[in-house]
Amino acid sequence: MxxxxxxxxxxxxxxxxxxxxxxxxxxxxxxxxxxxxxxxxxxxxxxxxxxxxxxxxxxxxxxxxxxxxxxxxxxxxxxxxxxxxxxxxxxxxxxxxxxxxxxxxxxxxxxxxxxxRPLCTHLGGSSAPISVGADFGICDSIQQLVTSVAGAVAAGFPRVKLKIREGWDLAVVQAVRREFPSLTMHVDCNGGYRLDDRRLFEALDELGLEMIEQPLAHDDLLDHAQLQSALQTPICLDESITGTSKARKAIEIGACRYVNIKPGRVGGMSNAIAIHDLCQDKSIPCWVGSMLESAIGASQCLALGTLPGFTYPADMFTAGVLYAEDIGSPEIGLSAPGTVEPSSLPGIGVRxxxxxxxxxxxxxxxx
Ligand SMILES: [Mg+2]
Missing domain, CATH: 3.30.390.10 (Enolase-like, N-terminal domain)
Incomplete structure (x- = not known):
């Protein structure tokens, strides 16, 4: 065209x-x-x-x-x-x-x-609903976070993600784990730590987390490989995977056992599909991340998430969570607890x- x-x-x-x-x-x-x-x-x-x-x-x-x-x-x-x-x-x-x-x-x-055609099937995915998790940024108190996590569990979200940073890490994750011993959960460090923080990661390694997301610097691969070799818990890379070549190198050197794919961060949908295919080929599970987009960008992520290699619930914020009024219409809603359905309209179905x-x-x- x-x-x-x-x-x-x-x-x-x-x-x-x-x-x-x-x-x-x-x-x-x-x-x-x-x-x-x-x-x-x-x-x-x-x-x-x-x-x-x-x-x-x-x-x-x-x-x-x-x-x-x-x-x-x-x-x-x-x-x-x-x-x-x-x-x-x-x-x-x-x-x-x-x-x-x-x-x-x-x-x-x-x-x-x-x-x-709807974008989901146009990309080679399915029109089936996808599983989505609940995400929590840094809160004012541990009690506030535990109460919010309890709400997400009661609402039927299949997994929880906690943002951590220095001063809001081990004690917080331990408190949530104490309250919810069998909850599927992981932490996202957003590149806030260094290899010297080995003791923190060894303690997190004891908490049965599904993964530790982006523990080290946003542009690093080598230190992540070294850290991964010392941990049982899989490392998931987010910020470090900026394209297909970075994904290939990360997997080759053992820098991660999970990949978070955001179409924005990797240069678009074509690269996102290529990284998804590479991960499937190498038996690395992946999942769709979020940049807190409007319903326009979130609908693109939703369509991508219907591809078969996305086995861990996506980061997806539905109507009323981030914005009082989303720019995109119609807004995205839960179709069932912890589940979002891709649009059946042509394209993303949102304007x-x-x-x-x-x-x-x-x-x-x-x-
Ligand atoms: Mg992340």
């Missing part, structure tokens, strides 16, 4: 409650929504690297500039038939996976809408609500 126009919307979406992790505290989530036009149809994507370069080197205002100045212009007028062709057109720009991903995901949605999009837009560009 020949790409006729690309619109970019740098948006700021205020959270109901602050999201606290090892890398900082977010009150507002910024992302870039992409509308890609061809033959009377519009596909939507979302690049959600956060407002600041704290999760990765990219940030929303920079992604908006990179897309507007460098990436989007080289797609206009091009006849793009596959995700690989789109990737090849963007390949001359080094790095910048989130910026590339926003365009890639808009192309995938456009391609599915033009084929008249921005025009009034909410206008109210949340900081900058806009048309290429």
């Amino acid at each position: 020949r790409i006729e126009k690309i619109e970019l919307f740098h948006v700021a979406m205020p959270l109901i409650s602050p999201w606290r992790t090892a890398y900082g505290e977010d009150h507002v989530i910024e992302s870039v929504l992409v509308a890609m036009h061809a033959q009377g149809e519009v596909g939507w994507g979302e690049a959600g690297p956060l407002a600041t370069p704290t999760y990765s080197p990219e940030y929303a205002a920079g992604v908006f500039h990179t897309m507007k100045s460098w990436l989007a212009p080289c797609l206009i007028g091009k006849d793009i038939r596959t995700g690989q062709e789109l990737g090849a057109l963007l390949d001359w720009v080094k790095g910048n996976p989130f910026a590339k991903a926003g365009l890639d995901m808009a192309w995938w949605d456009l391609s599915a809408r033009q084929a008249g 921005p609500d025009p009034a909410r999009l206008a109210a949340r837009t900081l900058s806009q560009a048309s290429i």
Whole structure:
């Protein structure tokens, strides 16, 4: 299909409650929504690297500039038939996976809408519901966290993820484990520790966690391999896997036994599928992560999560959890306890609500 126009919307979406992790505290989530036009149809994507370069080197205002100045212009007028062709057109720009991903995901949605198919089956996945977990950032007190986890367990979520950082780690995880001895749970360190913290990891290793997510630096593989060799608990890499080549290297050197796949972080849906396939080939289970996207980006993640290698419940925030009013419509809801159903409409089945999009837009560009 020949790409006729690309619109970019740098948006700021205020959270109901602050999201606290090892890398900082977010009150507002910024992302870039992409509308890609061809033959009377519009596909939507979302690049959600956060407002600041704290999760990765990219940030929303920079992604908006990179897309507007460098990436989007080289797609206009091009006849793009596959995700690989789109990737090849963007390949001359080094790095910048989130910026590339926003365009890639808009192309995938456009391609599915033009084929008249839901994105889930268009990607090679299924139309079956996916399993989703409950995630908890750093809270004001351990008691507050234990009460929230109890709510998630009662609501039927199949697993729980706890964000940890220095000062909010071992005692917190031990307290939750005491209350819920058989709960499937894991911790996410967001790169907040070093190899010197070996004693903490040995103590966590005793708590029957499903995995320890991204314990060490965001760009590291070697130290993770060394730590993994000393632990029974699988290490899961998130921030470190920025593309297919990084995934291959991580698996080859034994840096992880789980992979968190976020289409934004790995450069888009085509790379996400390639990493999923690689993990399946190497018997590494994977699961879909979240960048706290609107329902636009979350629907892309939901479609991806229907592929067969995603065996651990996804990070997925449904309507009313993050945002009082989601930009995307319809919002995503639970179809059963701990379960979300992909849309049966063509593409992702979600579009921005025009009034909410206008109210949340900081900058806009048309290429
Ligand atoms: Mg993570």
